[in-house]
Amino acid sequence: SYGSFDERIAKLYLNGGDDVVAANVAFSLNRDDGYIKDLNGGPDRGWVHTWALRSKLRVRPNDSLDLILAYNRVERDDTLATAQQPFNNNTVTRNTPGVILPTRPNETSGLGGELNLVQDTASLTLRADLGFASLVAITAYDNAGQYIDSDVDSTNIERSRLPVTYYTRSWTQELYLTCETGPVNWIAGATLFNQDAGNSRSQVITNGNPTGPGSSDVSSNIDNNSIALYAQASIDFSDQLSLTVGGRYTNERKVFDITNNLTGQQIHGRKRWQVFTPSATLQYRLSDDAN
Numbered sequence: 001s002y003g004s005f006d007e008r009i010a011k012l013y014l015n016g017g018d019d020v021v022a023a024n025v026a027f028s029l030n031r032d033d034g035y036i037k038d039l040n041g042g043p044d045r046g047w048v049h050t051w052a053l054r055s056k057l058r059v060r061p062n063d064s065l066d067l068i069l070a071y072n073r074v075e076r077d078d079t080l081a082t083a084q085q086p087f088n089n090n091t092v093t094r095n096t097p098g099v100i101l102p103t104r105p106n107e108t109s110g111l112g113g114e115l116n117l118v119q120d121t122a123s124l125t126l127r128a129d130l131g132f133a134s135l136v137a138i139t140a141y142d143n144a145g146q147y148i149d150s151d152v153d154s155t156n157i158e159r160s161r162l163p164v165t166y167y168t169r170s171w172t173q174e175l176y177l178t179c180e181t182g183p184v185n186w187i188a189g190a191t192l193f194n195q196d197a198g199n200s201r202s203q204v205i206t207n208g209n210p211t212g213p214g215s216s217d218v219s220s221n222i223d224n225n226s227i228a229l230y231a232q233a234s235i236d237f238s239d240q241l242s243l244t245v246g247g248r249y250t251n252e253r254k255v256f257d258i259t260n261n262l263t264g265q266q267i268h269g270r271k272r273w274q275v276f277t278p279s280a281t282l283q284y285r286l287s288d289d290a291n
Contacts, residue, residue: 005044007032020061026054034079039100039109040156046106050076064129072121081113086154093157100156112151112161119144133179140172158208168197186233195224201261217261226252232279240285247278 001009008031015024034047052074059067085108086094089101100109123140145167152160176189198221206214232246256269 005032005035017058021059023057024055028052035106037107039102039107045079045108045113048078048080050074050078066127068125070123074117074119076115076117078115079113081115081150091153091155093153093155093159096157098157108154109156110151110154111156111158112149114147114149116147117144133177136176138172138174141170143169159206161205162203163205164202165200167200168195170195170197183236184233186231188231191228193224193226197222211262218258219261220258221256223255224252226250242283244281244283245279247276249276250274
């Protein structure tokens, strides 16, 4: 489709397969030329360029095994943040010689407002009937990076900018067994999680000088590792009386680092948590509506 400000939108969806193997793919594309006039004489701002892909594959060779593989990717670039204007031109650079202030809506002289995002996610889900119990295993991965450049004073004067580069990479593994036969129903499983996230660079640039007074430049990272083991069982002694017991053990570690890129100073932190949480519930059902 085609719209105002040269907006172009394209979408595609394909699927096919049978009861054993099936797949689908979805794709979308969105681009426009922006609607915010750049008072510095450059091309219009406020544009969006983005595309996304989503795909999924399912394999079911028999009634006892089911596999689903999924993958998604998103890429986005935009300058929508330049739509902000100083309220009543109330900005710290208002009286600075050479400043350009907007006089109408959808105008800007700001130098920032850029965003770039790339994200990949993938997952594999397995369901299997083992006879004595049902098995579910889920593996998931996420990798994302984002860059943002903000102009604090929102004018053409290089007074204060905040360029930041974020990143996060994580994976999760969950595995559990369930059994729902007879008077005893139970579930037992484990979850593992790992995340590496932070700012590869976070700056405050004052008066156009990244190393001058009022400026800062830091990098930070947090590494998170967690494992949890859990189990729960319910026993029906009769139609009215049942007992549910369970427990969860969690072990989590976080490691934090931050570096001042201007002075070389570093801060390091580390913390571990361990906890076991038991539970027990005795239930007597007086009727279908009360217990």
